[in-house]
Amino acid sequence: MDEMNDQTAGPFGLSGEQYWDNPMANKNDLASQRLSNNEYGLLVDGPPEVFLQDHSTVPVLALRVIETYRSVKYSLSTTTQVVSVHLETGAVIVRKLTPYPPPPLPDFEEPPPAPGSIAECIDEDLMEISSIQSDLGSNRVFLLCGPEISNKIMMKIVPGKRGISYKEYREVVDARYNIQTPFPITGSVNKLEIERLNPPEPNSENTVWEMNALKEGEADYRITMTFNIKGINRFIFPEENRPLDNNNNTVFASIPLAMIVFDQDRNTILREQFGIPVTEEPLIYNDDIWLRGGISFLLSNLIDPGMYQYLYTWFICMDNIQMLKIELEEGWEDDLVPPPSRIPKFNTDKPEE
CATH class of the missing domain: 2.60.40 (Immunoglobulin-like)
Known part of the structure; x- marks a missing residue:
């Protein structure tokens, strides 16, 4: 059946x-x-x-x-x-x-x-x-x-x-x-102003989905992203329509990256999705499409870091999900603290004789 x-x-x-x-x-x-x-x-x-x-x-x-x-x-x-x-x-x-x-x-x-x-x-x-x-x-x-x-x-x-x-x-x-219609890369190229990093080695077995935040200047952070993930046919650009990135590299595919950012009070301050250009040729293994690459961009291209104390930033692409914590104000701690434990009261009066 x-x-x-x-x-x-x-x-x-x-x-x-x-x-x-x-x-x-x-x-x-x-x-x-x-x-x-x-x-x-x-x-x-x-x-x-x-x-x-x-x-x-x-x-x-x-x-x-x-x-x-x-x-x-x-x-x-x-x-x-x-x-x-x-x-x-x-x-x-x-x-x-x-x-x-x-x-x-x-x-x-x-x-x-x-x-x-x-x-x-x-x-x-x-x-x-x-x-x-x-x-x-x-x-x-x-x-x-x-x-x-x-x-x-x-x-x-x-x-x-x-x-x-x-x-x-x-x-x-x-x-x-199931058609080749990749997510547009214009947002990541123009708004994020991404820079290309060295990709991980080709690998058809192990997924890589790693993010880091490095301090840059007095109040900004550079977000780095390295990936080696399974993709689908829809992410691939047809050979005759392959675009170029901002450094004139041929773009073979685009992975749809969603970023969800919460501030220190868990308010959602960003919900946005970008097409991240893949400039390494896809690896096809046992009918699986593997896409790899590395990029970086400044946090200030997304939000104003000076407005927040702490960020919980989620990076999502298909089943690849990773959170990056960014401490913008040194020493920040959640202001919610547990209430004091109740201390039992003891009667210290002497019993009457």
């Missing part, structure tokens, strides 16, 4: 139609389990297959276990972003997890939160948040909140009903996306 009907249970213990019929069926048990095990962090779930002729929504479920004092500032409804990477094209969509205004922060004159942890859980619709229904095929979905990242799940957006054959599904998806 070649029918598409994935019934694999996800992180929330759901499968198939349960994602639509009763998505929060297991939330209390799951939250209690993670609280009792001190499993802090973000968890995301969603249906592995969404049949567009059967459903008009794409549910995404999010659970977070966090210290109570941190939840005042960082929560699913304030600083958390949902990221969807379309693996058929490399396009990245980043949206606030909850599209509505967050609840107001509490009065800081109130007593601080008590020690301990809490679990918060929400159910949102990715069709409403990010229009994921237009990205047919495979999508990698996860959550980001400053330096935190959730698990990563796969969602297939299927142009048909449950039971469509996998072959028919792939024929539709490939006809739409």
Whole structure:
């Protein structure tokens, strides 16, 4: 049987139609389990297959276990972003997890939160948040909140009903996306003003996805990026249409690099995607396309470093995800501190004789 009907249970213990019929069926048990095990962090779930002729929504479920004092500032409804990477094209969509205004922060004159942890859980619709229904095929979905990242799940957006054959599904998806249409390189060449670095050695086995930040001048940083990753046919320029980079090097391909930047308060200050030119000839091995290169650019070509104290910068291309921390103000520390532990009071009065 070649029918598409994935019934694999996800992180929330759901499968198939349960994602639509009763998505929060297991939330209390799951939250209690993670609280009792001190499993802090973000968890995301969603249906592995969404049949567009059967459903008009794409549910995404999010659970977070966090210290109570941190939840005042960082929560699913304030600083958390949902990221969807379309693996058929490399396009990245980043949206606030909850599209509505967050609840107001509490009065800081109130007593601080008590020690301990809490679990918060929400159910949102990715069709409403990010229009994921237009990205047919495979999508990698996860959550980001400053330096935190959730698990990563796969969602297939299927142009048909449950039971469509996998072959028919792939024929539709490939006809739409499997063409050589690389992401434009003009943004990275003109805005980032990238400089070319020595690439890693050719390798058809080991992925390289490395970033660094080097201080340059009094207030700027130079971001360096080295990569050796698997690409897809869509990233390749047709031989007759290969452009030149800003140093007149032939560009064989373009990798779609998404950058998501959070400031020290986990506010999202940048969500942008660039086509990074690949000036090394692609390596084809066992039908896999390997792309390698090295570039650098100044942080100030993206943002004004003087406006921030600390940055959490995420670099995303397909399944390659890396975070770079940049300390702009020396000695900066998160101003959220845990409340003091409660000290038991002892009665020191002498008992009456």
